[in-house]
Amino acid sequence: MAGRSPHRLYHRHLLHLLRSITRNPNPNPNVSSSLLSLRYLSNTPPPTQPGSGGGAYFPPPTLPLHPPTFRSSLNEAEVAKFAAIADTWWDFEGPFKPLHAMNPTRVSFIRSTVCRHFRKDPNCARPFEGLKIIDVGCGGGILSEPLARMGATVTGIDAVEKNIKIAQIHADLDPLTSSIDYSCTTAEQLVTENKKFDVVIASEVIEHVADPSEFCKSLASLTVPSGATVISTINRSVRSYAAAIVAAEYLLSWLPKGTHEWSKFLTPEELVMILQRASISVQEMAGMVYNPLTGEWSLSDDTSINFIALGTKEDKGELTDVPQ
Numbered sequence: 484m485a486g487r488s489p490h491r492l493y494h495r496h497l498l499h500l501l502r503s504i505t506r507n508p509n510p511n512p513n514v515s516s517s518l519l520s521l522r523y524l525s526n527t528p529p530p531t532q533p534g535s536g537g538g539a540y541f542p543p544p545t546l547p548l549h550p551p552t553f554r555s556s557l558n559e560a561e562v563a564k565f566a567a568i569a570d571t572w573w574d575f576e577g578p579f580k581p582l583h584a585m586n587p588t589r590v591s592f593i594r595s596t597v598c599r600h601f602r603k604d605p606n607c608a609r610p611f612e613g614l615k616i617i618d619v620g621c622g623g624g625i626l627s628e629p630l631a632r633m634g635a636t637v638t639g640i641d642a643v644e645k646n647i648k649i650a651q652i653h654a655d656l657d658p659l660t661s662s663i664d665y666s667c668t669t670a671e672q673l674v675t676e677n678k679k680f681d682v683v684i685a686s687e688v689i690e691h692v693a694d695p696s697e698f699c700k701s702l703a704s705l706t707v708p709s710g711a712t713v714i715s716t717i718n719r720s721v722r723s724y725a726a727a728i729v730a731a732e733y734l735l736s737w738l739p740k741g742t743h744e745w746s747k748f749l750t751p752e753e754l755v756m757i758l759q760r761a762s763i764s765v766q767e768m769a770g771m772v773y774n775p776l777t778g779e780w781s782l783s784d785d786t787s788i789n790f791i792a793l794g795t796k797e798d799k800g801e802l803t804d805v806p807q
């Protein structure tokens with residue numbers, strides 16, 4: 484890693500996989516094993532008009548053959564888990580302690596990759612000035628707030644009304660975050676309202692939704708052509724079972740027991756595939772690694788437990804309107 488920041492690493496063979504997926508809907512599973520070597524690729528095409536939120540984009544006109552349908556992403560049991568602990572969002576020692584601890588690391592990935600994609604200076608005080616960003620499943624606003632401080636026009640949505648109330652109260656404490664537009668709704672609902680954003684983020688949410696593929700279709704629909712979609716989640720691996728479930732829920736009691744269902748986790752390869760099918764092409768990916776000795780998180784090429792990815796939306800109309 485010397486001389487290179489880990490989050491600039493990228494799955495070198497990702498493009499091979501993506502091409503094979505495009506050609507063959509059932510890619511050879513052997514191809515995905517090559518994804519474990521990471522390298523940063525710098526061939527992300529620049530967007531045309533960042534900050535326009537869709538208004539200044541003129542994708543080629545496409546006539547949907549039938550109206551797009553987006554099934555509800557809500558898993559009632561999952562949503563109930565978050566409603567039950569909504570009071571604790573800003574308790575730094577409470578159940579959301581891992582999200583607070585992870586926050587600087589994911590913000591660092593988002594800052595550098597989004598700036599690279601939109602050709603913005605990551606070192607200036609407000610690098611996201613002019614960008615419309617939505618934080619889907621924002622919870623109490625742990626991630627929405629730094630995005631607003633970096634200058635973005637932020638919308639935060641969550642399925643739990645109580646989360647949104649807490650997020651709003653907390654954001655109102657600081658003039659830099661009080662402009663965040665919070666509402667209790669879902670991605671698929673905003674799709675029906677034809678809302679568009681330069682950057683669509685769903686951090687630590689996809690493992691809690693009813694259908695990850697449908698959810699990604701909604702995220703893609705909310706993203707302007709050439710915009711960016713960012714997802715962070717937990718890998719479905721032996722190590723994640725040991726760390727995210729046995730250790731975090733049972734040994735250390737960081738999270739309430741039953742917070743996560745291991746079988747609902749996605750591997751990086753699966754996430755790349757379902758995003759590709761939603762016309763989002765993953766450009767950058769990094770692992771997020773917890774160091775139990777320092778209590779800190781850092782970006783890494785180790786995606787075996789937590790990982791985060793940025794993809795870009797194809798600039799050729801709404802593929803999700805086309806029947807499969």
Ligand SMILES: C[S@@+](CC[C@H](N)C(=O)[O-])C[C@H]1O[C@@H](n2cnc3c(N)ncnc32)[C@H](O)[C@@H]1O
Nearest residue numbers: 556557565620621622625641642643686687691
């Ligand atoms: C683990 S928390 C992550 C919160 C926030 N993204 C963060 O990382 O700080 C998952 C959040 O997703 C919300 N959620 C779950 N399913 C959802 C859905 N289908 N649509 C919108 N929000 C959802 C939950 O209410 C909860 O606030």
Ligand SMILES: [Mg+2]
Nearest residue numbers: 687688690743
């Ligand atoms: Mg989670």
